[in-house]
Amino acid sequence: MEKIKIGVDYYPERWGEAMWESDAVRMKEAGIKVIRMAEFAWCKMEPEEGRFELDWLVKAVNLFGSYGIQTILCTPTNCAPLWLYEKYPEILQVQRDGKRTYPGVRSHRCYNSPIYRLFVERIIRKMSRVFAGNPYVAAWQIDNEVDAAFCCCDVCAEKFRGWLKEKYGTLDEINRVFGNEVWSGSYSSWTQIQPPLGDRSLVQYNPAYLLDFQRFASDGVVEYVRFQANLLRETFPDLPITTNTWYCDYMPDFYDLFEELDICSYDNYPSFEISEEGYSSHAFHLDMMRGVKRRNFWIMEQLGGAIGGCWMPMGKTPRPGVLKGMALQAIAHGADQVLHFRWRSSTTGAEMYWHGILDQNNIPGRKYRELQDLCRTIEKQKGLEETTILSKVAILCSFDSEYAWKLQTQAEGFYYLEQLQALHAAFTGYGLNVDIIHEEAPLDEYEIVAAPAVYVRNRKTARQLHKFVEKGGMVILTARSGVKDENNNCIMEAMPAGYREMTGCQVEEYDGIGHETNTVIMDGIAYPVTQWCEILQVDRAETIAVYGGEFYAGAPAVTRNRYGAGSVYYIGTVGKPSFYEALAKKMLEEKKMRFTTELPARVEMTVRENDEKQFVFLFNNDKKEKRFVLEGTTIELQPFEMKIQEKIKIK
Known part of the structure; x- marks a missing residue:
């Protein structure tokens, strides 16, 4: 290396x-x-x-x-x-208004x-x-x-049609999958399939069509x-x-x-x-x-x-x-x-x-x-180049869910990637390494796997999560899971569709509160929540937290269910950092995993290691000086200072 x-x-x-x-x-x-x-x-x-x-x-x-x-x-x-561009203007991207991008800026070529x-x-x-x-x-x-x-040129339009032909075969199948009867949108000719041209908002297009066009653009x-x-x-x-x-x-x-x-x-x-x-x-x-x-x-x-x-x-x-x-x-x-x-x-x-x-x-x-x-x-850190990061906590990421979420805003201020960030910050705050991996990646090396907002259901992901928890792993699911099928159409089942058996609960009703706030009560402490509140109906699960306000005060907001040899947490709302920190601590204690509560706010601890050594990085990601005790040693960090501790691994 x-x-x-x-x-x-x-x-x-x-x-x-x-x-x-x-x-x-x-x-x-x-x-x-x-x-x-x-x-x-x-x-x-x-x-x-x-x-x-x-x-x-x-x-x-x-x-x-x-x-x-x-x-x-x-x-x-x-x-x-x-x-x-002057000689071959057709290589310029075409914008949604049908006009070619002016060549005086960068990144304006059509990939296709x-x-x-x-x-x-x-x-x-x-x-x-x-x-x-x-x-x-x-x-x-x-x-x-x-x-x-989105490039909307003729080349991309024809290539998109070919992409759809390869995926679906016939116009009848595309019409069925997209649900094109809505707004009389059924295709009777391949030439009717165009990129999303026009000056109207993308949200007025068929969501199934838009998700496929975003997939096509990414594939290109x-x-x-x-x-x-x-x-x-x-x-x-x-x-x-x-x-x-x-x-x-x-x-x-x-x-x-x-x-x-x-x-x-x-x-x-x-x-x-x-x-x-x-x-x-x-x-x-x-x-x-x-x-x-x-x-x-x-x-x-x-x-x-x-x-x-x-x-x-x-x-x-x-x-x-x-x-x-x-x-x-x-x-x-x-x-x-x-x-x-x-x-x-x-x-x-x-x-x-x-x-x-x-x-x-x-x-x-x-x-x-x-x-x-x-x-x-x-240069002073001898052996650092031979190290990597080992994690026992993973967070699954789905670009289908990211795309679909952006195409149809769920509530004001409610973003897909922030659901991942919230759990990442909570676990790293206890000094753990955390991997953020593809939703279909193998899970065998982890003890806790969070799958936040699995909005577009992926059947392989669902199967892997079921097997993982059955064998003793811990799974975390959150609000807006199991909402859409693979074609970005709503699933006609109670949510979280595809996960209800393992969660032991279902969503009875939901409230997109945007920038308003509610509270949840967990272990006698009230935590502010915002953006989204799902009123959960408990089947077999244990209620961990209930809502403190609105017409659903007292209804379950967070649940825990035993499934096989493992457990599944379902978080039906969106909290502030302190809420996720409390939940993460509860989960780590349940799994009997080693963690620290000695890190001050915005002090980050990361470990790179190999078979012989560990390099512990302590980073003060703050404008304020930090002084704290970690494993019996007093640590002082100036603003944005990093200290590296080298340790010999005990075998």
Whole structure:
């Protein structure tokens, strides 16, 4: 296993050759081991159709390599040159209003365009020939932050029809599955099936149709990335290939996206403005990235300075300790490479105020010294590169549920991913590692599995959860579970459909209260709840908490049921952090699992380990100093400080 590496994103095309060597010297002095280059450099590589100029990029890769700095090369396909759009305007995405995207912004190509694919293949093959055998190329990144936004061009429309034909076979079957009799929406010809064009809200479309179009859009991105990966593997069969992702409005299914790639990569811009309530820690996002392939991951873009000035107003500059602490937080959760965006703030372009390690003045300052300190800290942790994270708690994630939930808002302020975050924060608050995994992933290595808001029922998931609890595991289900079938249609059964036998309860009625509040009473303590309240009818289950207000005061809100050798908790509402903390403690005590109650609020503990050692990371994810006692030792942490304790495992 390679050493954990700290790096930066670098844009040699913007700075000119005269600056490269001085940058390489400074990077080496800081301890930088890897840089990422070329994701937006297509117009520099191919300034005119068929005229390639890659000597400058080869020179840059070799120069930095001579200073011991490896390069992750990117395919530059996020932003095609303007000559390509001018000559072939049909490769531009078509928006829902039927108009093509104006080519003056980035990420505006249609993934499915056959013409675009030809030019993508050509630039990748050219780069492959030029860099074949180059010892300084460490890995490849495909494109940049691919999303699954709805392109409504003719190519996508025809491809969507083909996708539906392969899935359903006939129009009669599509009409049946979609329930197209509603609003007289039945198809009598394949040409009537179109992308969701028009200026009306998406919620006025058939939900079954919309979920399939979102799946189709995600599948198209996955296939586009696989297309590029296959081209690269022809020349670089032994180099890692990845792409970088983030939590955008139209996320592709991360589990599908990275299935055939070598490693999962993420762009991490954690907030250091920590709210008193809610879930502002990026630990959830990091654990989800690790769970995508169920192994360690990379950060391709990490907070490097004040952000904004383009996508949003410019934010505060990171306070002392933030850059180092947030990078170590990522490593604590399984990142084996952390590349900061970016080496130097740009003097031109829309993102000139998305700051890097060096500001536009090009003078090394506090951020540079903090990066240098980070590199030294990692160098001191001998053996850390051979460690991973082992968890006994898992949270299941369903992109079908995420998509369907966004397409039909359940209540004001009620979001799918926040249901996962709430339970993640509760268990990690007791010092446990937590995996966030695909809903169909194997469960044998866990003791507690939470399946929050399994809104779109997946039959394989349901079978696995039943078997898991029968064998002695603990399962947690929450409000809005078993609501929809696989086609995004409501199931004509009492909820949670497919899970009632194991929960020992059913939903009698529900109340979408949005931003209003109610209370639940649990162990004599009143906890505020909001967004959603399900009035539960108990069949065999034990009532754990009841509602304190509204017409359903006294009705069950949380239940527990013995099923086989295990137990199932059903949470019928949405609480604040203190509510989930109390529930998590109850569950951990029932399972007799080891945990700590000594961590102050917003102090995070994560463990990376191998057969011989444990590295315990203690991170103060707060603006306030923390002092506490952990296992008899007094710990003091400055704001955003990380302390790493190395322990020998007792066998």
